[in-house]
Amino acid sequence: MSSTPFRVSPAEGYAGDVTPQQAWQWVQAGEAVLIDVRSDAEREWVGFVPGAVPVAWKQWPGMAMNAAFDAQIAAAVPQGGRAVLLCRSGVRSIAAARRATELGIEAFNILEGFEGDPDAEGHRGHRGGWRFRGLPWRQN
Numbered sequence: 001m002s003s004t005p006f007r008v009s010p011a012e013g014y015a016g017d018v019t020p021q022q023a024w025q026w027v028q029a030g031e032a033v034l035i036d037v038r039s040d041a042e043r044e045w046v047g048f049v050p051g052a053v054p055v056a057w058k059q060w061p062g063m064a065m066n067a068a069f070d071a072q073i074a075a076a077v078p079q080g081g082r083a084v085l086l087c088r089s090g091v092r093s094i095a096a097a098r099r100a101t102e103l104g105i106e107a108f109n110i111l112e113g114f115e116g117d118p119d120a121e122g123h124r125g126h127r128g129g130w131r132f133r134g135l136p137w138r139q140n
Contacts, residue, residue, distance in 0.1 A: 008022075008108070009111075011094070011097075011109065013097075013098040013101060014094070014097035014098050014100070014101045014107050014108070014109065015082075015097070015101065015106050015107055015108045016108055016109075017090075017108065017109045017110075017111050018084060018108045018109070018110060018111065019110075019111055019112075019133075020110055020111065020112055020129070020130045020133045020135055021133060021135070023084035023086070023108070023110045024135050024136075026082065026084060027051070027084065031082060032081075032082040032083060032084045032108070033053060033076055033077050033078075033081060033082070033083050033084070034049060034051065034052040034053065034083075034084055034086065035052065035053050035055050035073060035076060035077070035083050035084070035085045035086065035096075035100075036048065036049060036052040036053065036054050036055070036086050036087075036114075037055060037056060037057040037085050037086065037087045037092055037093050037096040038056065038057075038086070038087050038088055038092070038114065039056050039058060039059050039060040039063070040054065040056060040059065040060065041059075041060035041061075042060070042088060042114075044140060046088075046114070046115065046139070047114070047131065047137045047138060047139040048137065048138060048139075049086065049114075049130065049135070049136060049137050049138075050136055050137075050138055052086065053076040055069060055072040055073050055076055055096075056069070057069060057087065057092050057093075057095060057096040058092065069096070069099065070099070070103060073096075073099075073100050073103065073105065074103060074105075077100075077105050079104075080106075081105070081106070082105075082106045082107075082108070083097075083100055083105050083106065083107045083108070084107075084108045084109075084110055085097050085100065085107060085108065085109055085110060086110045086113060086114055086130065087113050087114065088113045088114055088115050088124070089112070089113040089114075089115060089116065089117060089124070089129075090109060090110060090111050090112050090113040091113070093109045093110060093113065094109045097109045110130070111128075112128035112129045112130070112132075112133075113129055113130065114129055114130045114131060114137075115129045115130075115131065116128035116129025116131075116132050117129075
């Protein structure tokens with residue numbers, strides 16, 4: 001475990017909630033695998049984090065559950081390893097972190113997600129999130 005000044009917020013059913021900055025520090029230090037649980041469409045249209053492992057929780061269209069989630073996340077995270085899970089706003093990643101925990105993975109939700117909370121006009125990207133915090137990302 002790293003000796004960072006960051007703190008893990010307790011959570012029910014998974015290891016806890018961490019800030020985007022803490023998640024990125026763990027990933028850079030080789031202490032966690034970054035799992036992007038957004039749909040393929042979201043990563044393609046909105047942007048993605050280079051090096052993140054794409055393991056959709058739900059898929060577009062229709063946001064149907066990814067039947068391969070269990071096998072994909074188990075393959076992505078080494079046994080005894082830690083995963084930090086990223087979605088659009090930090091909501092779907094909670095459900096995915098709970099499932100990963102049931103599979104024996106130490107799983108953390110990344111607060112704020114990739115795009116953060118909507119502002120007064122309903123636009124994301126201006127109130128928190130991976131991109132807003134200036135962390136690495138790309139767009140096709």
